[in-house]
Amino acid sequence: MPNEALLTTANDLRIACQRVSRRVRYESTSELAPHLASALAHLADRPLTPGELAEIERVAPPSMTKTTNCLVERGLVAREDHPSDGRSKVLRLTDAGRETLARIRRARDDWMVHQLEGLTKEELKLLKNATELLNRVVGR
Amino acid sequence: MPNEALLTTANDLRIACQRVSRRVRYESTSELAPHLASALAHLADRPLTPGELAEIERVAPPSMTKTTNCLVERGLVAREDHPSDGRSKVLRLTDAGRETLARIRRARDDWMVHQLEGLTKEELKLLKNATELLNRVVGR
DNA sequence: TATTGTTATACTCTATAACTATA
DNA sequence: TATAGTTATAGAGTATAACAATA
Numbered sequence: 001m002p003n004e005a006l007l008t009t010a011n012d013l014r015i016a017c018q019r020v021s022r023r024v025r026y027e028s029t030s031e032l033a034p035h036l037a038s039a040l041a042h043l044a045d046r047p048l049t050p051g052e053l054a055e056i057e058r059v060a061p062p063s064m065t066k067t068t069n070c071l072v073e074r075g076l077v078a079r080e081d082h083p084s085d086g087r088s089k090v091l092r093l094t095d096a097g098r099e100t101l102a103r104i105r106r107a108r109d110d111w112m113v114h115q116l117e118g119l120t121k122e123e124l125k126l127l128k129n130a131t132e133l134l135n136r137v138v139g140r
Numbered sequence: 141m142p143n144e145a146l147l148t149t150a151n152d153l154r155i156a157c158q159r160v161s162r163r164v165r166y167e168s169t170s171e172l173a174p175h176l177a178s179a180l181a182h183l184a185d186r187p188l189t190p191g192e193l194a195e196i197e198r199v200a201p202p203s204m205t206k207t208t209n210c211l212v213e214r215g216l217v218a219r220e221d222h223p224s225d226g227r228s229k230v231l232r233l234t235d236a237g238r239e240t241l242a243r244i245r246r247a248r249d250d251w252m253v254h255q256l257e258g259l260t261k262e263e264l265k266l267l268k269n270a271t272e273l274l275n276r277v278v279g280r
Numbered sequence: 281t282a283t284t285g286t287t288a289t290a291c292t293c294t295a296t297a298a299c300t301a302t303a
Numbered sequence: 304t305a306t307a308g309t310t311a312t313a314g315a316g317t318a319t320a321a322c323a324a325t326a
Binding site for chain 2: 003006007008009010011012013014018019020021023024026058059105108109112113115116117119121122123126127128129131132133135137138
Binding site for chain 4: 229
C-alpha cells in the first residue's frame with residue numbers, strides 16, 4: 001500500500017472512531033461525569049491506590065483526590081487503609097458502585113446496539129473482525 | 141444474530157473505538173487544546189456563524205464566544221460582519237488557521253499510520269471497509 | 281531523606297443570567 | 304417582541320506548591 005493511501009486510511013479510520021466515541025457519549029447522557037465514570041470503570045478490575053489510579057487516568061494526584069472524594073461521598077467507592085503501607089490507601093468498588101457502573105455501560109451499549117440492528121450478518125461479521133484488529137492495533 | 145451476541149459486538153466495538161480515540165489524543169500532544177482544535181476543524185468545511193458553531197459543538201453560545209476569541213487572537217480565525225444579518229457574525233479560517241489544522245491532523249495521523257504499517261494488505265482492506273460501515277452507522 | 285496522599289490556591293472550560301444591537 | 308452575540312459571574316475539573324504522615 002502506498003504511503004499516501006495508508007495516510008488516508010489512517011485518517012478516515014481515526015475520524016470514524018472519534019465520531020463513534022462522541023456519539024456514544026452524547027447519546028447516553030450518563031448519570032456520572034466522564035472522569036467519575038472512568039475512574040469507577042478502572043476500579044471494576046481490581047482495587048487500586050489513589051496513586052495508581054491517578055497514573056492510569058493520567059491526572060495529578062490532587063485531582064484524583066477530588067475525584068475519589070466525590071465517588072466516596074456518593075457511596076460508590078470505599079476508601080480503606082492500605083494493609084502494609086501506612087502512607088497509602090486502597091480504593092475499592094462498593095456494591096452500589098458496581099450497580100452504577102453496570103447501568104452506565106448498559107446505557108452506552110443501548111445506542112450502539114440500536115445502530116447495529118439494521119446491519120446484515122455479513123456487515124456485523126466485518127465489524128467484529130475490525131474490532132479485533134483495532135484492539136491489536138492499539139496494543140491489547 | 142441473537143440479541144446477546146449483538147450486545148457483545150456493540151460493547152466491544154464501542155470500547156475499541158474509544159480506545160483508539162484516547163490513544164490518538166494522548167499520543168499526539170496537540171499544539172491546540174481539544175476544544176480549540178475541534179472548532180477549527182469544523183470551520184475547515186465552510187465559514188460558520190458563532191451560533192452555528194456553538195450548536196455543532198454542543199456548547200452554550202457564551203462558551204463559544206470565548207473559544208472563538210482565543211482563535212481570533214491567535215490569528216487562526218477571522219471574525220467578519222454577516223453580509224445580510226447585522227446581528228450576526230461570520231467565522232472564517234485564515235491561512236494560518238488552515239496551516240495549523242493541517243499540522244494537528246498530521247500529528248494525529250502519524251500515530252495511526254505507524255500502527256497500521258505492520259498490517260497486511262487484507263487487514264487494511266478490512267479496516268477500510270469497516271470505516272465506511274462505521275460512518276454509515278453513526279449517520280453520515 | 282524519599283514517598284504517599286491531602287490541603288491550599290489558581291487557571292481553564294463550561295454554564296446561566298443580564299445586556300446590546302438588530303430583525 | 305424575538306433573535307444573535309457578548310459581557311458578567313459562578314461552578315466544575317485540573318494543575319502546581321506546600322504540608323502531614325509514614326517508609
